[in-house]
Amino acid sequence: MISRKRSEFGARIKFSDQNASSVKDAYIECTAYPDKNFTLKQLERDVGMQVVPQIKETSTQTRWTCPQNATTQYYPREFLEEEKEALGQSKTLTEFLNSVSTSVEIALQQNEIMNTFIHDWKCLAEEEGTFGDKTDTHLKEYQSFTDLHSLTEKMITCVSWHPVIYGLIAVSVAVRLSLEERVHFSGKLLLQPSLILFWSFSDPIHPQLMLESPDDIFCFQFCPTDPNIIAGGCINGQVVMWDITAHADRIENIKAGGSRSKKVTLKPMFLLEPESNKEAMYIRHCAVSSIESGHRKVITDIHWLPDTFEINRLGNVFENRSGISCQLVTCSADCTICFWDIRPQKALTPQPQAEKKKEESIEIPFDIPTTFLHLDLSWKPLSKIKLSKGETTLDHCPTKLSLSEDNLLFKAQGNCLSQSKAVKAGEMNPYQNLENALNNILKPIDDFCTKFFVGTEEGEVIYTDWKMEKDPETGRFMAKKPVSLYTVHDGAVHTVQRSPFYKDIILTVGGWNVAIWKEGIMTGPLLQSCCAPKRYTSGHWSLTRPGVFYIGREDGYIDIWDLLEKTHEPAQSQNICITMIMYIKPWTFSAKQQFIAIADYYGTLHILEIPWTLSHPSTNEVSSISHYFEREVKHLEYVEQRRIIREQEKREMELELEKKKVKTFQKSKEQLEAELKMDYESYLELEKNILSNLGLSKQKESMSYFVSHYN
């Protein structure tokens, strides 16, 4: 109920202003809001436009008929032969040429004398931008790795840098025992696994990966097209394959592990990581070759064939369409060289069902990749070549091979990266389905050089062919006889290596000296060093300088030879360790960083950094070294010619000597005869005189009359 004073009814109303915000609830707001029910979409817009034209006027004379494409085919005007002859005879031509040829010859000679357009100043200077001291020529110690967990003393047999990942190096270790000791301790040896260790620069104590093998590995190599596949040769003659694709991530991210220690203090979560990294992964091999049909003795060298060609049973070369390296070559102390193929071979006879069932019952541990399961224990070589010495039973015992295209590891740094990326980007790893690779119909490659160099235990260097030829007597395919054989070294040849710069220059190291050969020169080595004071036990070309190579000695010194400086002795000698150097392997990571891995007899791997002077070639080094080799070739030819001339001279001299002898002989013979005749005549006279004195024969008196008359 509202009440009000009566006097106020109908009174004038007074309005006054009031601030709305001062009093609470004095106003009600009606704010505007966009109501979706009432939004209008403009569908049509009425706009006016005007275009200003750009005018251009051109004019041609054309026939305005239907335009068509027209082509003209022509051939140049030429003189016929007779006309050419006639012109050639004309006097005017002769005169003209005579007048002009002088100036032409002047111009030609100018060019021959000097090239006027060269920037002499620029060519004079060496490339600027050297890093480090130019006088520093020593190899600097960077890191060294030893396996501290092994029980027996081990030695390193083979070293290989990982072709793709920086700072990763793989080393195969073997027990340091002689054959007798091996047999003696064989029980103990069986318990310890034979390993290939992967070391990384970030962790010098614990190896990153350990690959297990049935027996000591003496040589191994990463596959050039897929660095996750490794093939190794055992001491018992088996070829072992590993596939580490599953663990590839572990080793790729190793660089992150280097800063592990810092992260430990910052975040407690990462404490768990070091422990898991410390536990080294043992990876079992995924295939071994068959024991009966492979090599009988230790495998001394193993190489992957490049992915550009492949060979069949007879040694004929075909082009490789699968794009991957799928064949291997091994040589072993049982005097054979075997070629292997990692793809499943088509069975010649269909296998009976019972045998298949037996094979299936073998349990495969689940963590082994099945890439090479088809090869396990049944892998047979594609072809075998026996290096026999003819009729004698002593065969050549090969220690190292060098095929014609052996620059896999050197080029791998550039190519492998792109190839491995392609493999990952593609859906299927080509190694997973190797069966497809077999089905390609291959095209044979003609005039492929199937010859290769082999170094043997006796110190010989053999140049032989892997193509089999048909023996006319038996009709079977036999290996060809070697093309050339030289005994140059005093001990076993342990390095046969092609130069990374020249495809036909080969370095062989063995015994107490070094030899450099050129493929195709049959007369002998280009360079043969004299006997060194200590035995040479390993060697390798430098990867960046064409005239430099490294030789390791048995007293732990490394000799660095520089062919531009001195060719009769090493340019430098440096002490690395106290014991015999087993293996040298340089590797380039970048233009500034080049490392050399040196493995010694006591199982330590030393990584040294190569200084700028040894790793960086001078501007004309490649051509200078090739000139040097050409000079050596000419020198060899000259020596050969001189030898022929000398032989001729010798023969001539001998002939002369003989002639003289004959003359004197004849002379003396005649003399003798004359003397005899005279003696006889004097005897006859004597006889007559005596008879006449005795008065025995009358007839003879008349005769004596005659005789005296004659006298």
Added chain:
Amino acid sequence: MAEVEETLKRIQSHKGVIGTMVVNAEGIPIRTTLDNSTTVQYAGLLHQLTMKAKSTVRDIDPQNDLTFLRIRSKKHEIMVAPDKECLPIVIQNPCEQ
């Protein structure tokens, strides 16, 4: 004719000479040491270039005349010695260190 051949042989035997040819005033090859297609190509192109060079020289000074034309490229040097009637062309690879 023997003289012509001899002269051409002498020129051809210089160091670095890749090819020699003699072309007439219309661009038709008379003598050549290269194969036919290359010769025809060189003859056609160089003939036109020589005409242009000649006219250029004479435009600048009517009493002057073109005596020798040398074109140096990255790989070779081409030399042309023009005359009223014909054009000898020599291609040489200058010696490089």
